[in-house]
Amino acid sequence: MQNTISKKILLPLLASIMAVSPLAIDLYLPAMPQIADDLSTNMPAVQNTLSIYLIGYALGLLFFGPLADKYPRRNLVIIGLSGFILATIALLFARDIETFTGLRLFQAFISSAATVVVPGTIRELYKKDTAKGLSYVSMIMMLAPMIAPAIGSAILLIHSWQAIFVVLTIYVIAVLTFTAKLLPNSGELKATQHVSFFGRYKTVFANKSARFDLIASMMVSLAFFAYITAVPFVYLTVFGVSEFVFSLLFAATVFALMTAHLINSKLVVRKGSKRMLKYGLIVAVITSSLLVVVTSLELPLTYIVLTILPLMGSISMIAVNADALILQNFSHQTGTATAVIGVLRFGIGGLAGPILAYFYNGTAQPFSMLMWLSILVVLLAQLPRMLNDKKTKDIS
Template sequence: MTKTAAPVSLAILLPVLASIMAVSPLAIDLYLPAMPVIAAELSTDMSMVQNSLSIYLVGYALGLLFFGPLADKYPRRYLVLTGLIGFIGFTFLLLLCKSIESFLAVRMAQAFVSSAATVVVPGTIREYYGKDTAKGLSYVSMIMMVAPMIAPAIGSVFLTIHSWQAIFIGLAAYTCIVVAMVAKVLPNSTQLSRQQVSFLGRYKIVLGHKGARLDLISSMMISLAFFAYITAIPFVYLTVFKVNEFWFSVLFAINVLALMTAHFINSRLVVRKGSRRMLQFGLMVSIVSSSALLLVNMLALPLAYTVAAVLPLMGSISMVAVNADALILQEFAKQSGTATAVIGVLRFGVGGLAGPILALAYDGTALPFSALMWCSVIVVVICQLPHFIGAKHKHNNKQLTDTHGDVS
């Protein structure tokens, strides 16, 4: 028999899950202001330190591949504690690095082990929310997004007061607090898979599921739009439109607020409308706003027009992403960890293509960035058309049946 988890208040559980998910954004964003100092101290150039971001994403994706199937087989609390304690250990190891090579190696190991903690979060939400999984994902995402908003500012404070090492000591201290909360609050899964399925067999189940395939592609392609924004927006705002660093920070924060607003709206409506309807609503807004962004940059209009188009676009693609993920997870009650790994690897894998694509299409303007976002949205539209057409036929058949019933 499967041991039933003790009841946990969602008001307590959701902030804990958001705190776990915030570990990686903090690990990525906290030390951004310290990159020049780290480069100088490790006797390397900035580009090598910047590579630590890509290294972190690669390590995280590899970790998802490894830990995803394990999350379906072993108690989640133990996996989260293993990931967080390992993350703390590698974070302290960063303080001892004397070369850029050792720094990059430890960063990859830090990211790899951290994924053991985060891979269980979507499955936990799915277990507690069921068909309303998108509501729980939206709540967690909304809380978690505070981290990338404030992380660079906190990193600057640590750097000013002490050193770049203080940033990672602060990160380790935060993670220790999360460990204490997890040990006290996080329940173990009541839906562990007892099937004798091999490691690769679990991936075969997820990847071979026809009902989830189009949503997986949708999640992947909407992530390409998101990573196109993350990759290009510093160049667009700072170089193309020549705003200063202060206004760049303000505009970036406003876009994060747009993401949070979209998640709040989704959490309010998804229970009544359903994830499929909310995905379609977000996609309609994405089509309009991405088309507007493309037109604005084709006509080389002033900054205000780009900002006005980007705000609803970022909010809407986040709504598409969270509902696509919820629809995928609902298909895999016993393989939620593996499904989360597949989503994450596809997301980071295609996200890594944004930089090379934008580099190849570089023309000194914001047009390649807006074109890539528009193309990504269009691919999602194509993937969702069968669902849209199927829902429309179902609605028409219901109306026809109701009409015949009234005539009878």
């Protein structure tokens, strides 16, 4: 990759590309009731467009992942952002829920062409310090879901739900403009252009050293989506907090995630991704176990928050280092590896809702148990490596 572009410029650009989908998801959440009324449908139908978006995004990752290893990355970003802009403009003219849903599906599918290249670009830029670059990008990107609902609500006060998608279009046009000017093309792609589409997936799944990190990435995603799915019920219904207090608690969680990424970015160069993943896992095991105790004893909300914040921070630390370790195994299949990570992450994350619904008992205990069990699976997957590293250290 060309090194003429400063990391201080390139990393915010990559973060802004990655923020497209979180903004597309979170900006319109406050407008769902208005969309339902305007399109003469019910709330469940509009809520389903969120699931449809996630499905479209996962399918897009499967399709564009191998292409990101074959064609120039900047070209894919331009295609993805341009298609997203067209789909978003078309949403302004949707007059029924079927059209709206179809456009959301396409919007998500084409946007993945832009985002799937970002981890590979970071890997190429940071080499063995990939986790540091991923932490920086994640830290910047997390501002999007933190402020998006508030921005969406403010736009609704001024205008309509269509205005939300106008603002989203303007944002993506700006990102596309900077991408075309600043994002360099990859210089590492030619070596594997002869490999078939499915051959690239075979290469990723055949890599034994990446399997346990894929399990870690997948299972912490289940824990993360368990939190996202359950926390409105836990805070608003079980503990009866106001919407304002809920927004503060949610913002505190995002701040904990950003803090964890900041800590990781400062330490990972010295400690390495394996050790940082281990540190995050230790904190996750302790705090998830405490969360089970707290919910079982039905202790006050303060205790829930004090365990949730470090738990969510540790989950993000595990995820970013697991992803970095996976990508380090694939110098020429980073797009495909990113697709595999994304599909497994969204696929397992989609199970959180049905699992929590099945074990629903009106308390916070099912969500705490699901998070705890997810972390235990990560521990079991990482334990052989941790024991092997200890044995190697003892021998040396």
